[in-house]
Amino acid sequence: MEQLTGTGRPPLTILSGPSGVELRSYVEEICHRLEVAREGRVVVVNLSFSEPPAGADLMSRVPPLSVLRGRPGTVLVFKNAHRLPVDALGTLEALVRQVANTGTRCVCAVALPLRPETRAAFRSTFERLRADDLAQLVTLRPVPRGRVSELVTSLIGALPEPALCDALWAVTRGWPNVLATALRMGGDLMSVVDRHAYLTPWRGQFQVPANEELLADVRALGPTSWDVAKAIAAFGLLGPAAPRLVAESLRLTEHEATTALGELARAGVLQHVRVGSAWRFRVPLVGFSLEATFGPYERRRLAQIAVTALWQGTARCDIDTYLPDQLASAGRLVDPCRARAELLTSAGQAAVDSPNRSLSWLRAAAELTTDRAERVRILLTHARTCLLCGEAKQALESTGAVLGGDAEEIGEGQLVNVCLLHLTALHESGDIATLEQVAEDEWWPWPGTPLEQAVGRAYALALLGHWRQTRELLEKIRQDPDAALVAPHVDQISPITGLWLGDCAEFDHAVTDVVARVEAGERPHSELRWLVGTLMTLGEQRRAEVLLALADRVRIPLKTACQAALAAAHGRATEALQLTRKSVATGARNGCDADQTAMFHLAATVQLYRGKLSRALALIATARDRTPVLPYLLALTEASHERLFGRHAAAREVLEVALRQANEAGVIALTDLLWTSLADIAVDLGERRLLPGLLERVEAVAKCMGTEQAELNRLTVHAAVHDDRAAADQAVALLRERGQPLELVSGLERLVRFGVAAPELLLEAYAAAGGLQALMCRAWLRNLMRTHGISVPGRQETVAENERLLATLVADGLGNKQIAILLGASEKSVEGRLSRMFSRTGYRSRVELASAMLTGGFPG
Known part of the structure; x- marks a missing residue:
């Protein structure tokens, strides 16, 4: 604002930028701010498309000079000043010179590129005024590619992944207001998980409102330009052939189409690239938005023209996805046999590197075939690919089409496989109600013998985590005389x-x-x-x-969940978090199998250890919304959260409810973790008399499972009950052999807190927590080390960590009272520390601090 109308600035500011939403939005914001700052002394003159003013008209639309002299500080804002005809520029120049000493300022919004017929006149007028110190030029610039992430974070309050930034740059070229428009219209462009934004398997489709400002300049050029712009959005990638195809689609001559394209270029909508003789949209988002306005037949007809030209060799395109996309849109308007064959070939080539690209191609190929058996094969391939890409609802449509209309074409012995695929799609699409009906033998509308239906029921029960019922049903199936038919x-x-x-x-x-x-x-x-x-x-x-x-x-x-577990096991906690977020953002929106349940638990534990408590609980809530098959595993993080605030009774209740859940399902695996957590609470509350009973439970699990993790928990609780230092030493050795930092930190801390291991082990746990960036965990360990008289290493590092933990807790949305409880300090002490931190860092609010923590800008 100061750059435009501040004291000492020239009376005229030319504000130039690209035509379209970018310049308009910026000017609207300027007008709003001026209205507030100047107390209404702003006069807006809209030099619109429909009323190109002559010189006399321009003067009649601004207050008289006598009025301007009597109201110093007035700002005249001329919108669409690039529409001024040559003979009006002299009038504008005279106006600027007359108001130069009145305190009045003029702002002219000029869209680039200027029209050839007025370009020279604009340049000479501006140069004369600038030579007399009466004008300045302010040119809007796009955000540099490297700062797109910062801009997106400011708009959505989440940190975008590089792939999302790349996609946004590709469609907006970094123009801030265009980027904001893309985020608004992008539909399923991105998914936000744990304050991080991820690019989804998105195909450049935008939801364009009828009054969308992004397309206002194109609409204003008239119906012919509008139709030509839509056509070039479809044909722009076809190089020199594009004008001819535009003409064919609109029944124009090629000369008329080329003239209209030139008019769009002069208006700043298109750009003609001599290399390859291509027509491109200056802002690619405009082209995508125009495609979104196609009607169903219009899309098919344009695709037919494009495919025909490519098949006949009168056009070419170097982008390998263009032709199959057009084939999918054209449908039966082109040769269906050739189209089906090419779609299947393209889908096969995309299957490994970008399977999501092949989804529409496979579905289109299925619609084009007249062979019912082939249609079934294609639809099942489509369904499996959809599940791989997290598109469960599309998978459900394909499996439903096969079971509902073409079941007799399913290959021999494959019916059960198709039914299981359909049940998986039901689960991952979130149709839990139907899955439960199947599991309870209330619903089975698909083909299949009673034995095959029983297998489907068993699978549905397993998907829902009803393990005991699943086993009982499987035993019944095994007793059937024909059990061999479904044995696999x-x-x-x-x-x-x-x-x-x-x-x-x-x-x-x-x-x-x-x-x-x-x-x-x-x-x-x-x-x-x-x-x-x-x-x-x-x-x-x-x-x-x-x-x-x-x-x-x-x-x-x-699977992504397995990759996340491996990353966590090797101490790559940040990578484990990234994989978890990516899985949630781009995978199935429903369904949570055992691997995924464990993934959520591990990621939430990492966030808890890092002091990001609300984000840890948000991950657990996401998992619970997906009907996890091991829900009791999620209680571990919830109970740890309660213990952090000293709410031991609540933590115990969470664990006991989870154990009742597990018992109802007959589950034993991993329950040793819950029994051991109850032992933690018993020790914290001085109720060691409860430990023998808990040891019995842990021993029973370890005997059944025979896993290292269960044995580790057995050794730990056994050492606490019997004061067995040898068992504690075995536990320490096993922790080191397994070499999992998350487990090592909690395991060593527990052994010391239980009073069965040397306090010096806390130094080892402290170092491992540092590698995990576990600020909250390091704070607990420091308190425990001081209790045992262990010197905390790195005084300066400790001071920095304390400040960063404080900033993390504030950014996580916690109040001073909650922070005081977590840090074992008084509210007054927390207030003082916060005040000093804000003073040192220069942040003025908790919102600014949270943004800095998210983007890595916090200086601590």
Whole structure:
């Protein structure tokens, strides 16, 4: 504002920028601020498209000079000044010279590029005024590519990933108001998880309101220009052929189409690129928005013209997704046999690197085929690809179409597989009500024998985490005389069911079997993937690594949840968080299997250790909304959160409710974690008499599961009950052998707090917490170290950490009273520390501080 109308500035400011929403939005903001600052002494003159004023008209639209002299400080804002004809520029120049000493300021908004017929006159007028110190030029600039992240964060309050910034730059070229428009219209462009924004599998589709300002300049050029602009949005990638195709689509001559394209270029909408003779939108978002306005037939007709030109060789395009996209849009307006074949080829090529691109191509190919058996094969491929890409609702449409209309074309012995695929899609799309109806034998509208339907019921029960009921139903199926017909499906469900119920025999056999199969040359992708994920969920990293070596050999990509668990196990806590967010943002919006439940638990624990308490609870809430199959695992973080605030009774209640849940489902696996957490509370409250009973529970789990994690918890609680230092030493050795920093920190701290290990171990835990950036955890450890007379290393580092933890808690939305409880200080002390921190850093509010913490700008 000061740059435009401040004291000492020339009386005229030319504000130039790209035509369209960027300049208009900026001018509207300027007018608003001027109205507030100048107490209404602002006169806005809109030099619109429909009323190009002559010189006399211009003077009649501003207050007389006598009025301006009597109201110093008035600002005249001329919108659309680029529309001024040549003969009006002299009048504008005279006006500026007359008001130069009156205190009146003029702001002229000029859209670039200027029209050729007025360009020279504008330049000479401005140069004369600038030579006399009567004018200045302020040119709007886009945000540099490297600062797009900062701009997006300021707009949405979340930190965008690089891929999202790249996509936004590609459609907006960094213009701030255009970028804000893209975020508003982008629909499912991004997903925000844990204050981080991620690019979704998005295809450049925008939701454009009828009155969208972004397209106002195009509409104002008239119906012919509007139609030509829409057509070039479809054909712009076809280079020299584009004008001819525009003409064909609109029934114009090629000369008329080229003339209209030139008019769009002069208006600043298009740009003609000589290399390749291409027509491009100066702001790509305008082109995407125009495509969004296509009607159904209009889209198909334009696609037909494009496909025909490409097939005939009269046009070419170097972008490999363009033709299949147009084939999918054209449908049967082009040769369906050739279109289907090319769509399937393109989908096959995209299957590995960008499967989400192939979804519309596969569905279009299915609609083009007349062979029902082929249609079923394509739809099932589409459904599996959709589930891989997190598009469960699309998968449900395809599996539903197969089961509802083409079930007789399903290959022999494949009906159960299709039904299980459909049930998976139901779960991941969030249709839990239908899944429960299937599980309770209240609903089965699809084909299948009673035995096949029973397998479907068992699978539905497993998806819902009803493990005991699943096992009971599987036993009934095994007793059926025809059980051999569905044995492969029973063998698929049974091992994981037995595992969670504490019977590991089938699961262990499955692990041994898959190793042998890989050694024999097989590539059991799905089995390897779920076995590795399950072992990581159980905390069996060392067993999982044996299978990981096999997975690498046969090049099997791991599930994101498994990757996150591996990252956490190796101490890469930030990577684990990033993978969790990415999984939530771009994966299925519903459904939470065992691997994903463990992923949420680990990520929430990391956030809790880092002092981001509300964000930890938000992750747990997200998991609970997805109907997790191991809900009791999420209670661990909730109970830890309660303990942080000294609410031990609430923490105990959370754990006991979770254990009742697990018992109702018959679950034993991982419950040792909950019993051990109850032991934590008993020790904190001085109720050590409860420990023997808790030890019995932990021992029972360890005996059933035989996992290292369960054994570690057994050794720890056993040492506390019997004051067995040898058991404590074994626990320490196992912690070090496993080498998982998150576990090492909590395990060593627990052994010292239980009074069965040397306090010096806290130094090892403290160092491991530092590697995890676990500020909250380091604060707990410092308090415990002081209690045991252990010197805290790094005094200056401690001071810096304390300030950063304070900033983290403030940014997390906690009040002074809550912070005081967490830090073991008084509210007055917290107020003083906050005041000093704000004074030192220069932040004026908690909002500014939170933004700095999010973007990494906090100086602490």
